[in-house]
Amino acid sequence: MNGPSNADVIVLGAGMIGVSTALHLQKRGRSVVLLDRRGPGEETSFGNTGIIQREGVVPYPFPRQIGLMVQYALNMRPEANLHWSALPTIAPWLYRYWAASTPSRLAATAEAARPLIERCVVEHEALMADAGITSMMRHTGYLRFYRAPAALNAEIVQDEAWRKTYGITYEVIDGRKLSELEPHLRGGDAGGVWMPQPVSVSDPGGVTKGYARLLTDRGGRLLTGDARTLTSTRGGWQVRTSEGPVTAPAVVVALGPWSGDLLEPLGYRIPLGVKRGYHMHFKAQGNATLNRPVIDVQYGYALTPMVKGIRLTTGAEFALRDAPPSPVQLNRVEPLAREIFPLGERVDAQAWLGRRPCLPDMLPIVSQAPKHEGLWLNFGHHHLGFTMGPVTGRLLAEMMTGEAPFTDPRPYRADRF
DSSP: OOSTTBOSEEEEOOSHHHHHHHHHHHHTTOOEEEEESSOTTOSGGGSSOOEEOTTTTSOOOOOOOHHHHHHHHTTOSTTEEEOGGGHHHHHHHHHHHHHTTSHHHHHHHHHHHHHHHHTHHHHHHHHHHHHTOGGGEEOOOEEEEOSSHHHHHHHHHHHHHHHHHHOOOOEEEOHHHHHHHOTTOOSOTTOEEEEOSOEEESOHHHHHHHHHHHHHHTTOEEEEOOGGGOEEETTEEEEEETTEEEEESEEEEOOGGGHHHHHGGGTOOOOOEEEEEEEEEEEESTTOOOOSOEEETTTTEEEEEETTEEEEEOOEEESOTTSOOOTHHHHHHHHHHHHHSOEEEEOSSSOEEEEEEEOTTSOOEEEEOTTSTTEEEEEOBTTOHHHHHHHHHHHHHHHHHTOOOSSOOGGGOGGGO
């Protein structure tokens, strides 16, 4: 089964989800071909805040307050941008997302996500140790920055409820403590909240590439090709690659926002939406430093120290997946970011655009496909693909190899829709 054109498993998509799944299958003795049209970690996994969100049990819900919904619809707030031209296409998904964001359904989603989130850091630590890149992980937590005491006080009430329910730890800090942690932040007199459980990385795309190197160092193959060439064959699956056709009895779809392109022709109609986002790197002025990610809660953007500079990451854009870039949010929040940190000149020639694959109930699909033997799915991680790649990769590999899964996989089954 290990000839030049065959493998035990083909994994489609070399982002964090696909690379992690491939590594966990390889660890369990499977020969793996990892396929992507680009290099590993060059799409959605490249452009995030770099936070492994150990605190992220409760997902980002659709707003329920009428006033807030109106402001978002009219693009009055910088953390969101709606393309009205996309609304006829995305409205059904938005409605299902809204319906899944009631307090009771949100609580059910959080309870289902909890086993994945609780293991997200330790699973990354294990892969980083194997890949020899533990120096890329920073155990500094992140800061939530508040411009007004009233907003901070309201959030503390929510934080305390989540601490009691989900064990999410936090520490309220005053303006003096905030300036000790981040001496070059400005305007933090209201204080903030330090989240100690999450960790961050200095180069998310570099971490993904490091995991891919581990895969190939251990004998896995990383090939270039178009996942849409996948066809079923007698006893398995075949895909065309730069080195010719590859066949395997099992295939994993880990294509993030492009997963539906492959699955729809096979008869699957999965309500997969997309939240687009942008980032830009900046130099810091003078000797200014940032020690950890900082989220400006009022305006919904993040600043993260990266290898390339200070990365400014925007909130969500609701648009067609393949619409031309429209980085208006970046232009809105850059002046706001300059108010709190001395950003210098832009480093990148143009804004980076990424696409977060989102299912309406804010949980991923980690499952066998119900209509096809040997077809497995791992996508739709909402804002947490980089966070949950290793842990959902492990879960799917356990399911595929007959090992007892570390948690009940039923909340993530494909046929729940």
